[in-house]
Amino acid sequence: MYRKEIKVLDCTVRDGGLMNGWHFPDKFVKDVYKACAASGIDYMEIGYISSEKAFSRKEVGPWRFCDDEDVRRIVGDNKTNLKLSAMADIGRIDPDDIKPRKESVLDMIRVACYVHQIDKAIFLAEHCLEKGYEATINLMAVSTVMERDLNEALDDVAKSKVPIFYLVDSFGSMYCEQIELLINKYKAALPDKTIGIHMHNNMQLAFSNTVTGIIHGCNMLDATLLGIGRGAGNCPLEVLLSFLKNPKFKLRPIYDIIQKQLIPLQKEIHWGYYIPYLITGSMNQHPRSAMKWMNGEDKDDLVGFYNHMLDQKDY
Amino acid sequence: MYRKEIKVLDCTVRDGGLMNGWHFPDKFVKDVYKACAASGIDYMEIGYISSEKAFSRKEVGPWRFCDDEDVRRIVGDNKTNLKLSAMADIGRIDPDDIKPRKESVLDMIRVACYVHQIDKAIFLAEHCLEKGYEATINLMAVSTVMERDLNEALDDVAKSKVPIFYLVDSFGSMYCEQIELLINKYKAALPDKTIGIHMHNNMQLAFSNTVTGIIHGCNMLDATLLGIGRGAGNCPLEVLLSFLKNPKFKLRPIYDIIQKQLIPLQKEIHWGYYIPYLITGSMNQHPRSAMKWMNGEDKDDLVGFYNHMLDQKDY
Numbered sequence: 001m002y003r004k005e006i007k008v009l010d011c012t013v014r015d016g017g018l019m020n021g022w023h024f025p026d027k028f029v030k031d032v033y034k035a036c037a038a039s040g041i042d043y044m045e046i047g048y049i050s051s052e053k054a055f056s057r058k059e060v061g062p063w064r065f066c067d068d069e070d071v072r073r074i075v076g077d078n079k080t081n082l083k084l085s086a087m088a089d090i091g092r093i094d095p096d097d098i099k100p101r102k103e104s105v106l107d108m109i110r111v112a113c114y115v116h117q118i119d120k121a122i123f124l125a126e127h128c129l130e131k132g133y134e135a136t137i138n139l140m141a142v143s144t145v146m147e148r149d150l151n152e153a154l155d156d157v158a159k160s161k162v163p164i165f166y167l168v169d170s171f172g173s174m175y176c177e178q179i180e181l182l183i184n185k186y187k188a189a190l191p192d193k194t195i196g197i198h199m200h201n202n203m204q205l206a207f208s209n210t211v212t213g214i215i216h217g218c219n220m221l222d223a224t225l226l227g228i229g230r231g232a233g234n235c236p237l238e239v240l241l242s243f244l245k246n247p248k249f250k251l252r253p254i255y256d257i258i259q260k261q262l263i264p265l266q267k268e269i270h271w272g273y274y275i276p277y278l279i280t281g282s283m284n285q286h287p288r289s290a291m292k293w294m295n296g297e298d299k300d301d302l303v304g305f306y307n308h309m310l311d312q313k314d315y
Numbered sequence: 316m317y318r319k320e321i322k323v324l325d326c327t328v329r330d331g332g333l334m335n336g337w338h339f340p341d342k343f344v345k346d347v348y349k350a351c352a353a354s355g356i357d358y359m360e361i362g363y364i365s366s367e368k369a370f371s372r373k374e375v376g377p378w379r380f381c382d383d384e385d386v387r388r389i390v391g392d393n394k395t396n397l398k399l400s401a402m403a404d405i406g407r408i409d410p411d412d413i414k415p416r417k418e419s420v421l422d423m424i425r426v427a428c429y430v431h432q433i434d435k436a437i438f439l440a441e442h443c444l445e446k447g448y449e450a451t452i453n454l455m456a457v458s459t460v461m462e463r464d465l466n467e468a469l470d471d472v473a474k475s476k477v478p479i480f481y482l483v484d485s486f487g488s489m490y491c492e493q494i495e496l497l498i499n500k501y502k503a504a505l506p507d508k509t510i511g512i513h514m515h516n517n518m519q520l521a522f523s524n525t526v527t528g529i530i531h532g533c534n535m536l537d538a539t540l541l542g543i544g545r546g547a548g549n550c551p552l553e554v555l556l557s558f559l560k561n562p563k564f565k566l567r568p569i570y571d572i573i574q575k576q577l578i579p580l581q582k583e584i585h586w587g588y589y590i591p592y593l594i595t596g597s598m599n600q601h602p603r604s605a606m607k608w609m610n611g612e613d614k615d616d617l618v619g620f621y622n623h624m625l626d627q628k629d630y
Contacts, residue, residue, distance in 0.1 A: 175523070175526055175558070176491065176523065176526060176527070176530075177530070201519075203522065203554055203557070203558070204516075204519055204521075204522045204523070204551065204554055205522065205523050206519075207518065207519045207520065207523075208490070208491065208519070208520050208522075208523030208524075209523075211490055211491060212491070215491075215492070236519065238590065238593065239518055239519055239593060239597075242518070242593060242594075242597035243490070243518070243597070251621065252618055252621060255590060255617040255618045255621050256617075256618050258590060258617060259590075259615060259616065259617040259618060263615065273587075273588070275553065275570060275573060275574075278553060278554060278557060279557075282554075282557035282558070300574060300578065301574065302570040302571075302573060302574040303567055303570045303571050303574060306566065306567060306570050
């Protein structure tokens, strides 16, 4: 009943880090690494790869940079079947700062971009391919992209050497019919490429949209432990693995780390289904206003946040 | 963009009461009633209708019985557009104990049954119709019903006068393809009847399965405030109303009561997405084992619960 082409990628540390400035203790990152390896999933995204000048180490933790030295402190030479990924943001990594793969413990670099950055993303992803890495392009916030711009971007990606292209619902604002339409569009434009899917949970649709992705042919699936991620978070890895039938996936290591690391962390960081995130998602807005509200004194005033969003000049 | 045939039913007090023995303060029930009326939804299910001999009033609160006197204490003569519903369980209500509708403030009685009780359910629902009520049959736990039994039940319902038949995912174990298949089966067997949908959230699919229901023609949609309900709970009313485009629905009263009543209640009752409920749902099991585990001393031992479920004799 399972499709062997499907690969699962855990981005607990990378996307979860958006909630705590990537200030995870080494023990947490090591436990995620061990759980991912033991559960049989395919990739672990350990953070963002960034140039030193892009951020201050006083403000963000090591997983905003993914220095080879830091990664090796966690994984050694990574003698497991689990591949390691890092995400690159356009403008935050100088291509010259990326080591050749043979000097790095990373296997894959995923380039995140907005639609106006697609040419830069193709350049950077092809640069990573030339250096020996696997590479993807993850086009963010597609729920706000005009059709003509999307078509042009897809044409450019089609001509590139980048083998994997992601459908990303950055705002958690899409439902199954929109997902189906976009996947079919991506598949038609990129018939020889793998389509990936990365969903957010603002409307409690991250897992179900991922299932829609599977049904319509996505073969790279992003998820995180207990759904940790920016705002409402991501598709929960444990739900996804409960659903997939591939016997190589094991759930016990996943429940174990959720119990030992994620549930305690939930007391410090408030990702997941909260009404402010539902409100921004249902309005197709970036979650930043909701995250700000959730960190403010009025965080329990849901009607206040709803009124605030309706009063926004840009809505 | 909206379908005017769609009706939304809030079952916050009825299904949520499964988590606290229906011991809601009158203020809570009154606030739910006011919020439902103000938000423009169609029905509020205020509890179960039961005979006095079926339960002890020392153990369960008034919303396990729905005495007319208790209901009127909350709604008076209900001079709103909101219709009131109560659920009847087979064997827990003597048909003679149901007042004629003209003496009652209730508008609808929904008969819940398992497949082997379908004849009793048709008898009771038709009895309610004769007494002047609207009536439905809600066939529970369909994820465990053999196809031949389901076909026979649908044949019987087709011959009945009962106008509304519900697809119910009691264990929260179904995903979109199964929902689509069953709705199409129900529609084919019952072409002149309205199909309703009542989902549980064990795999975070209650809302998305409800959307699948909408797409395939369900016109009675169950939901609860902040998804409160047995175990993992139900489709959250606020997500559903954010999605439906009917201008008659208002969100502000919903966010207001969530803020004032539901979020405080979450500190006392633990419904929603918890791993033990995911485990029973993904195994297509009744949530009772998970609810027992969640109330025990080992509730944080997720691996323990997973092992416990795998060790069950009946699995």
